Amino acid sequence: MFPVKAAAELSGLTPETLRAWERRHAAVVPHRDDRGRRLYDAAMVERLTRLHRLTDRGHPIRDLAGMEDDALDRLLEESRHVGYGGVETLPGRMLDAIADYRVDVFDRDLSVAIATLPVQVLVARVVTPLLREVGLRWADGRLAIAQERLVSSLLRARLLSVLNQNPREARPRLLFATLPGEPHELGLLGAALHAYEAGLPVLYLGTELPVLEIARVTTRLDTVAVALSSVDPGQAPAALVALRELDGALAPGVPVWIGGANARYLAEALDIARVQAVTEPMALVQLGRHRLGNRNSR
Template identity: 80%
Template structure:
């Protein structure tokens, strides 16, 4: 719980604005302590942050206050994607270049996209459609194995350069990895980019890291969370075993976020409170904001699940 001053600071508002939004528009309904003082939980701080960002873009608070959080998220995402209509043809154009082994054209298009597009637009409208189209073309024979590997290699190199361009050394970090037997990492890289864009210090550890080693790194760095990707259905039983080892070895209070095609199955099969399936980038961004709001408000606090 945060008092008025802390909640206002975390969401970028003044205490006066926060009280006005609350009193005149019912933007949030705070809790009260025994003395009647206002207290705000992390979800309320998240909501106030969204409202602040949208009012900064010209939306009146009176029009926003009655909307739920999902509607606010949609407005923020639509705003981020506005003005990038031509980007939708880019994945097909890039793959046409790869089909002719014009690697320089593919790499130039990708480099320009990375340099000019917001991260959420880059991942949602270039990287993920590109990966889907690679799968389709490989399945119907229009793309050879060598071409598919070219795409993966170029994407990996360029996306890692984004993460490593401005490394955030502050702690605690979010660790990104896959478990042994899971070599697929492009979806994991996309999630790491989303986390980086949301303001999290990211440490990208790559593929096939044993659970015990991952727990050791987490303890050494005081990690805020561990994010894992699991895609191959045939790997699910091994992933379950590794996740149980990770749960035993990982410090209490460190959440485990799962992405990829196996995420929901693994989370349901484990039924461990700290293990969550995260299949929506917006949900990942919200988790990160809540996680690090606590750190900003209380630098010496320990994390709770």
Template identity: 75%
Template sequence: MYPIKAAAELAGLSTETLRAWERRHGAIRPVRDAQGRRLYDPATIERLSRLHRLTDRGHPIRDLAALDDEALDRLLDDGRQAAYGGVETLPSRMLDAIADYRVDVFDRDLSVAIATLPMTVLLTRVVMPLLREVGLRWADGRLAVAQERLVSSLLRMRLLAVLSPPPREQRPRVLFATLPGERHELGLIAAALQAQDAGMPVLYLGTELPADEIARVADKLDAAGVALSSMDPEQARPALAELRQLDRVLAPAVPVWLGGANARYLAEELASTRIQAVTDVQAIARGRVTPAGRG
């Protein structure tokens, strides 16, 4: 049995909201101890958690309060089906909107997807298919350069907003950036979002940063690691020189992870014990990708 403060924290509510749901709407019925204090069992806390998730989706508490737990579960499942049901066709619909320069429709659909979908679903079933479809439509002439730029800028704006660092984050962060000459960043943003979703403290620095600058920031912030993306084949050779410089000036304990089309080539050419090509960003967060000789 839990007192009201602990019950509210476990359910993700304020104590004021919990009391209102109990007194005004009769959504739960706690027991009381000998001193008259409210106590909540695990089943009641789970019910509060269901109610919290449903009210977050827009269901009024007055409509939910009288429903039993089975009915609440059905509503939650219906919501999941609705949220995922149109995902497969969403990228095409969004690009159809861009083709007609209906930027508001594209932005609305993107904002709803970001707000309602888990990050893995958002990236694998919306963002990445959207980028692939942009490439196809650009290649066959169905998408103009201006429309392709619109998609990129809107995606960048909305996804970077999700990456805003928490104001009181104290843990050492992983720095995400690209090297000079590498302007492609949507893949880097997606990797940073995956890392953040996996619980990794992230700081997104952006594109085209010299090795010396990356090392300076890493030293100032006592960074946990550096994650770099290299996509452009023409930038592979210049990236080698920058990475060799980064290996020289970066503090010895800081690992470097490479992603993107050039990553494997760069890692093999460098043959550094701490610079690795990775394909699974979440594996870094789980501590399963580490430079040789590190735990």
């Protein structure tokens, strides 16, 4: 159960908006504790998140408040496939430009997409398909290492300003990084953007961060979890050593979530309670909301 402030933050709303949606539209009906204070369960937070996304896309709350959750999900799915003509072909066009080393074309298209698309559309219909296509082209030899690095550096330069907004905020955040020896960053960027799109506070530190630096930042900035990406199979033995060192350096209770191709192997080989393989973006989002909710309810 979450109090008003935590439920509002987890769903991306202000407490004032949440109260107004309850009072005027009965969008959710909260539980009450023995002192009469409103409490929200996980299903209510999920519903509020759906409502927030749909109102961001122009749907009036008065039309949404009476709808069942499955109807809201259908409306969300429909809204992903309408509007923003030409977006579906954009990732392919951008990678074709990189294949010809037309960096200016790639950067122009990416800049326009960031400037004109809502974050959720940017993530779902540009960045995620772009990352997937980079992986496919790199695997079958259509994309050279240098070209993959170009995509990574251009994405990083343009998206960091989105991910690391409000650096002075006091809220606890999710830290995203890779361990030493792991330079691949595209999957990490994608995971961080999914978390950001879901309204979670993100602290993105990039690649090859020393273990003790991760632990130090986690302590100083009140990080609620550490999200790491490990992709290169050749780095798996070194990652095992680094993760054991990280487990000893982190404060008790701070979880470590690993994504990427090596995630399941690392988690199983380590068998450490706080280290968990998290390979699906929405699973990461759910874990992040749970951690933040627990922190806010204390």
